[in-house]
Amino acid sequence: MIGWEDVYKVVVAMVPLYVALILGYGSVKWWHVFTPEQCEAINRFVCFFTLPLFTFEFTAHVDPFKMNYLFIGADAISKFIIVVVLALWAKCSNKGSYCWSIxxxxxxxxxxxxxxxxxxMKAMYGPMGVDLVVQSSVVQAIIWLTFLLFVLEFRRTGTDFSASTRAVGDSQVISVEAGAAGKDLEGNEAINVASPSTRGPSFWSLMKMVWLKLAMNPNSYACMVGLTWAFIANRWHFKMPSxxxxxxxxxxKAGTGTAMFSMGKSTIYHHHHIYEKVIACGTSLTVFGMVLRFIAGPAAMAIGAIAVGLHDDVLRVAIIQAALPQSITSFIFAKEYGLHADVLSTAVIFGMIVSLPLLVAYYAILEFLH
Known part of the structure; x- marks a missing residue:
């Protein structure tokens, strides 16, 4: 049973993150240390240096031969359920959109x-709980964060191409229309002349562009390199040179600290505008994010866990770890790719504030049902 001493250990682990967050917030809000351009540079430093090395470091030390594959299968089923629901929402609902699905x-x-x-998990379920939550972190880094990177890059590549072709098309229309008085062309004919070069790329050429960009992003392969080392090290008992x-x-070691610092400053600077409130995305979106994080995620995980036959403490760990606070990395990616970074930053900040009582409540309810 979790006690006050165990709760204190969790608080001790979380407070340093808020110190970094407050320093980032104060550096812009109170002390005016960074300009918007410098804030963008800090975010790119986090995205391309500290986070990839952080990901590699913890992935390289997992033992892939001792992973609980039923637990991983339950996690995959839960993610698949959410992807299907979001895809249907984006396709069938008037309020659905590809960006909001991401x-x-x-x-x-x-x-x-x-x-x-x-x-x-150490306080609640001991080493078994810790082992499972580390496994979920590795799978998240290898598969799901890579999947997130892919869809973000796919969106940006398609958007950039559309913007560039629109610009080219507009210039061609203008030039053709300007000469129409001498070649005797009507306006419609001018548009028809310009339209062939505004055609989008094929799906496969777009995929090729996305994969090339992902190959240049260290987050794409940091976890793969780490897992490769983990396989080799545990198979032949190698040890990484000191x-x-x-x-x-x-x-x-600077990964989470710099990420939280970056998030703190981003509550002030977002798309080069100053926000005077920490809840940059507004109350309704904050509630929406909390519902997805602490209700929808655990519910989908419960379905996946029951589907593969998890039971006892492994089942309870699976559900509780799905209700953990928002990933800091997801905010860094959202900021880098310019997609609802205010929503993700609010989810991380307030998620960590409300997570402790909610997670203890999940623990108590699951123990009572047991």
Whole structure:
């Protein structure tokens, strides 16, 4: 049974993150240290350096031969359920959209498993709980964050191409119409002349562009390289050389801290505008995010866990870890790709505030049902 001492351990793990958050907030709001351009540079530093090394560091130390594949299967089923529901919502509902489906996927599936999950699961279920939450972190980094990167890059590549072709098409229309008085063309004919070069790329050429961009993003392969090392190290009992270990640690240790700092400043600067409130996305979107994070995610996980036959403490760990606070990495990606970063930052900040009582409540309810 979780006690006050265990709750205190979780609080101790979370408070340093809020220190970094407040420093980031104060650096812009109170002390005016950074300009919007400098804030963007900090975000890119986090996205392309500290987070990839942080991901590699914890992935490289997992034992892939001792993973609970039923637990991983339950997680995959829960994610599949959410993807199907969001796809149907985007396709069939007037209020649905591709962009909001991406953000809703992040809000309902991606968790801060290491920072909050490890101390919490250790207090609730001991080493078994810690082992499972680390496994979920590895799978999230390898599969689901890579999937998120792919759809974000796909969206940006398609948007950039559309914007560039519209610009080219507009210039062609203007030039053709300007000469129409001498070649004797009507306006409609001018548009028809210009329209062939506004045609979009094929699906496969767009996919090729996306994969090329992903290949240049260290977040895409940091987890894959880490897992490859984990397989080799555990199969043949290799140990990472200390000089390599320390070189990775010196940057990876800054991963969560710099991410929280970046989030703190981003509550002030977002798309080069100043916000005077921490809840940048508004109350209704905040409630929407909390419902997805703490209700929809655990509900989908419960369905997946029951479907594969999980029971006892493993079932309870599966449900509770799905209700952990929002992934910090999901905010960093949202900020980098310019998609609802205010919603994700609010989900991370307030998610961590309300998560402790909610997670303890989940624990008590599941223990009572048991």
């Amino acid at each position: 953000t809703s996927f992040s809000l309902s599936t991606l968790t801060n498993a290491l920072v909050v999950g490890v101390p919490l 000089i390599m270990e320390e070189s990775i640690l010196i940057m990876s």
